[in-house]
Amino acid sequence: MFSKVLIANRGEIAVRIIRACRELGMQTVAVYSEADRQALHVRYADEAYLLGPAPSRESYLRGDKIIEIALQSQAGGIHPGYGFLAERADFAQACLDAGLAFVGPKPSAIAAMGDKAVARSTVKRAGVPVVPGTEGEGSLRDEELLALAPQIGFPLLIKATAGGGGKGMREVRALDEMPALLLSARREAEASFGDGNVYLEKLLEGARHIEFQILADTQGTVIHLGERECSLQRRHQKLLEESPSPFISDDDELRQKMGAVAVRAAQAVGYVNAGTIEFLVDKDKNFFFLEMNTRLQVEHPVTEIITGVDIVKEQIRIARGRQMRYTQEDIRLNGWAIECRINAEDPYNNFLPSTGRISHSLLPTGPGVRVDTGVYPGFEVSPYYDSLISKLIVWGETRAEAILRMRRALEEYKIVGVRTNIPFHQNLMDSHRFMGGQYDTRFVEERFSMEAAEEGKIDRSDISAIIATLVAHQQTQRAAHIIQRGERDTSNWKWLSRWERLQR
Ligand code: MV4
Numbered sequence: 473m474f475s476k477v478l479i480a481n482r483g484e485i486a487v488r489i490i491r492a493c494r495e496l497g498m499q500t501v502a503v504y505s506e507a508d509r510q511a512l513h514v515r516y517a518d519e520a521y522l523l524g525p526a527p528s529r530e531s532y533l534r535g536d537k538i539i540e541i542a543l544q545s546q547a548g549g550i551h552p553g554y555g556f557l558a559e560r561a562d563f564a565q566a567c568l569d570a571g572l573a574f575v576g577p578k579p580s581a582i583a584a585m586g587d588k589a590v591a592r593s594t595v596k597r598a599g600v601p602v603v604p605g606t607e608g609e610g611s612l613r614d615e616e617l618l619a620l621a622p623q624i625g626f627p628l629l630i631k632a633t634a635g636g637g638g639k640g641m642r643e644v645r646a647l648d649e650m651p652a653l654l655l656s657a658r659r660e661a662e663a664s665f666g667d668g669n670v671y672l673e674k675l676l677e678g679a680r681h682i683e684f685q686i687l688a689d690t691q692g693t694v695i696h697l698g699e700r701e702c703s704l705q706r707r708h709q710k711l712l713e714e715s716p717s718p719f720i721s722d723d724d725e726l727r728q729k730m731g732a733v734a735v736r737a738a739q740a741v742g743y744v745n746a747g748t749i750e751f752l753v754d755k756d757k758n759f760f761f762l763e764m765n766t767r768l769q770v771e772h773p774v775t776e777i778i779t780g781v782d783i784v785k786e787q788i789r790i791a792r793g794r795q796m797r798y799t800q801e802d803i804r805l806n807g808w809a810i811e812c813r814i815n816a817e818d819p820y821n822n823f824l825p826s827t828g829r830i831s832h833s834l835l836p837t838g839p840g841v842r843v844d845t846g847v848y849p850g851f852e853v854s855p856y857y858d859s860l861i862s863k864l865i866v867w868g869e870t871r872a873e874a875i876l877r878m879r880r881a882l883e884e885y886k887i888v889g890v891r892t893n894i895p896f897h898q899n900l901m902d903s904h905r906f907m908g909g910q911y912d913t914r915f916v917e918e919r920f921s922m923e924a925a926e927e928g929k930i931d932r933s934d935i936s937a938i939i940a941t942l943v944a945h946q947q948t949q950r951a952a953h954i955i956q957r958g959e960r961d962t963s964n965w966k967w968l969s970r971w972e973r974l975q976r
Pocket residue numbers: 603629636637638673674675676677679681702703705708752762763913
């Protein structure tokens with residue numbers, strides 16, 4: 473059984489994985505690019521090896537070199553983190569062929585879920601609801617797609633079978649615009665994935681993006697760890713995640729139903745290790761399988777915080793062939809967790825990536841606060857990788873307490889040297905729609921602007937606290953009661969207790 477793990481990643485997630493290994497008493501091997509000589513993950517690991525030049529293609533995507541380093545350093549397993557090689561079935565297979573454990577699912581499960589059309593038909597056969605669309609897994613020609621489109625109905629979406637991240641996705645409002653959109657979708661998919669194959673799905677408008685965390689061991693036990701609300705995103709980049717989802721938080725029956733379906737979807741491909749089932753949920757709480765992510769996700773901490781399960785440690789135990797330490801009945805959701813992704817980017821300039829040396833930094837601490845970071849004062853943020861520099865996660869007994877705590881933590885957090893999206897998160901925490909949990913996947917792009925948020929910011933927290941209470945409960949009689957009372961004292965504590973009284 474292996475006791476040394478190579479971490480095939482960088483940044484905050486590499487540090488996160490090293491910490492889990494350390495707690496398990498396992499040795500760690502880091503790999504790094506020329507841009508990451510001074511990186512935190514290199515310092516934290518027991519050993520570190522240079523992969524090559526900064527561009528990912530020449531470093532973190534060099535699966536051959538990474539396997540070679542694992543063998544030389546006598547690591548017995550490779551943890552891929554997220555991104556880079558995490559969802560490459562060929563890499564997972566190459567690890568197994570070299571006699572290394574891959575801390576993740578089997579190559580066959582990665583491949584089945586990686587092809588979105590195969591994933592759709594596989595889970596559908598297992599009784600999982602999917603959005604109406606084209607059936608089967610082979611490639612369809614334009615004439616066939618054009619003939620099927622009217623049966624599915626408009627508006628619809630063209631999606632790349634190799635897809636993910638919205639690449640190669642096109643909205644089609646009418647049949648006559650479809651040939652041109654098919655052409656551009658195929659071109660984009662070909663350029664992004666080297667595969668121009670596409671399929672069709674009916675477009676669900678104004679839906680929420682809710683995902684379920686799955687854990688499965690090699691003995692056949694599959695459990696879910698509840699959901700995460702991931703609708704707050706911009707251009708397919710998530711900005712904030714929370715658990716539970718405000719949309720289903722009070723509906724445990726729906727949660728258990730979706731969770732059971734998520735487990736069934738994972739079982740349909742013989743899934744082992746940690747994974748995530750993404751659903752779209754419409755206003756009427758109908759839910760549909762969207763895709764499965766066959767990796768550890770950026771937002772896994774919100775689930776860890778409310779379940780108490782260390783997902784990364786559990787991943788490693790599972791990869792060592794151990795039985796899971798939990799059954800479904802052991803899993804309880806306690807309180808509320810929110811994660812803000814802190815990116816080196818300028819929210820006042822179209823979220824343009826920001827690079828440079830971090831000269832000073834002060835991390836928020838104290839009760840209910842966790843920061844997963846890959847940087848420190850003196851570190852140079854380079855343009856070669858994604859702009860995520862840390863994740864700020866808070867826990868509260870209730871959603872309101874978590875929001876107030878996040879406000880406090882964002883205020884404490886100081887980073888000098890690069891621009892960050894912290895001001896964006898601060899404005900978001902003051903947004904009435906966010907406070908009321910009333911947002912879908914279009915919210916940030918269509919209804920939120922930094923300028924509008926900052927107009928009349930004087931006295932913002934008190935005013936917004938009252939309005940949040942009202943917005944969240946505008947349909948209820950009890951909310952009307954509060955308006956009539958017209959109380960003036962609106963300190964955070966009063967707001968909190970009032971909101972919580974209303975939510976009971
Ligand atoms: C959809 C959809 C609406 N209807 N499918 C976006 C990326 C890819 N993972 C799937 N995506 C979507 N698929 C149907 N049938 C809306 C989206 C979508 C979305 C999904 C999750 C999170 C954010 C999103 C933002 C825009 C569109």
